[in-house]
Structures are given as structure tokens and as C-alpha cells.
Amino acid sequence: MRLPLATLEIFVAIARHGSLRAAADALGLKPSTVSHQLKSLEHQLDVALFVRTTRTISLTEAGRALLRGADPAFEQLANAVDSARSSGHEARGTLKLAMPDFVYQLMVGPALPAFVSAYPEIELELSVTDAFSDILEEGLHAGFRLGDRIVQDMVAVRLTQPLTLAVLGSPAYLEDRGIPTKPADLLGHNCIRYRFQTSGRIYPWQFRGEEGEFSVDVRGNLVASTLPVLIDLASRGLGLAYTFQDFCEREISEGALVTVLQGHTLRVPGVYIYLPREYRTMVPLRLFIDHLKRFKRPL
Secondary structure (H helix, E strand, O other): OOOHHHHHHHHHHHHHOOOOOHHHHHHOOOOHHHHHHHHHHHHHHOOOOEOOOOOOOEEEEHHHHHHHHHEEEEEEHHHHHOOOOOOOOOEEEEEEEEHHHHHHHHHHHHHHHHHHHHOOOOEEEEEEOOOOOOOOOOOOOOOEEEOOOOOOOOOEOOOOOEEEOOOEEEEOHHHHOOOOOOOHHHHHHHEEEEEEEOOOOOOOOOEEEEEEEEEOOOOOOOEEEOOHHHHHHHHHOEEEEEEEEEEEHHHHOOOOOOOEEOOOOEEEEOOEEEEEEOOOOOOHHHHHHHHHHOOOOOO
């Protein structure tokens, strides 16, 4: 049997306010409508819910039994409606995001302290993965990736300018092994490769030349699956790293790493955040996007 929610709401209002007229005023209905709906509910349940006199109206035993369950249930429904109405429209609630490790290390991680301080009632749930997340299937609000190529019905917002790839080594390593002047020279170097955690694929070392883009099948005795480890290995003089130059600004400025082959490296599309169209007005997400746009990563 389908629940008669409309008539149950009227029943609860009558019980709360003590009369049909007061219930009608509270619900914005005519007294005759309230009376008709009450009779309809009693007919449907085949039981009297109120004892009526010319001056008073009081609950029957069946009415008291129904009120014990219906009253808190409608209170919960009212709270649920209010929660749904305010969800995404206030600077509070849960924000679920998926991102690759480099995005967290490059921009999200450094930006979090200021955001959390400014919006303490927004709960952030971060899924760090190099797989392309299905936002809707995984119950997420947004994800990050390079470039704006996204599935249908999604919106992409650019957060950074195109990123420059770089080959980097420590001064000690370059002094010992020599400075490569062309990509082919990398075949004689110990190259620290990056492996994607999800797919297990090795990130290709790609360059540009007179005939277009090409890859060099580098070799080495070190493989890392996170960028901080990759940079740390290169900073310790254990080989050359190939990654985003923006990610290594601090090490470069401090002299721990030196860029080489600058005339041959590529620029890749910037970081974008992608989200369902329906979440464009979600306040916590909009605040987070605006915060990332304004944030400047400290050196």
C-alpha cells in the first residue's frame, strides 16, 4: 500500500495544533479541505483517529498509535528536505575529489592549509589515483586531469597554464656523467623512470625535434611510482628525472637540480578540474576551484 503522505501530514498537523482550523491555517489550506482529507485517511485506514465534539477534538487510541510513529517521521522528513535544500548552497558539507598524485603534490596539497582554515565546515575526501575516475559512478563531485578532453555532460575548468616537461639532474651527477646535449644522449645515462600506479605503465620520455615529437626508450636501474620519490632520487645524484618543471621549482631555485635539454622538451596541456554540469553551482566546489585559481605555490 502506498503511504498517504499528504493526508498523514494533515493528520499530524491536526494533532499538533489541536483543531482542524488551526491545522488548516498552519498548512495554508481551507478548513473544509482539512476535514475532507482527514475523513479520507480514516476511511482508508478503516479506523477513527479523533473523537470530535462541538468544542474539542482528541486522539483515539488508534490516533495516538499513529501519531507516535508519524510525528517523528515527518520531523525527519522536514529535516531531510531542509538538508537537501541547503546541500551545496552553503560553505559546509562533504566535497569528494579524485586526482593524480602529481596534481596533489603540485597544487592541491600546498593549497589545502589555507582552504581548510578558511572553510572549516567543508569536509574534503581525496582519492589520489592516476586512473581517470568516473565521477558519477564513484560518487565523486569532481576530478583533475591534464587537458580538457572530458566525457559528455561534464564541464572542464582550467586551473593552470600549459606545463613544461623537463629533464633534470643534480650538479654532482652531471659533473660525473656529463651533460646531455640531445635526447639521444640519454641512452648513455641512468634515467629514473616513473611508473603509473594503476596501469603499471612507464611514463614515456618524449621530446620535439625538426620532424615532430618522438620518444626515447631510456634505461636505468631506478623506477619510482610517486613524484616526490622521483625528485628525491634525482636530487641525491642517482640519475636523471623526467617530470614537470613546475613541480621542481624549489629544487631548481636551491640548486639541487639543473634542467638540461631545454630546447627539446615539450609543453603539455594544463591542469583542469572536471565536474558534472549539475555541480557547477555547488558552493563548496566553487569555493575550492576559486581558491586553487588564486593560490600561488610557494617556492
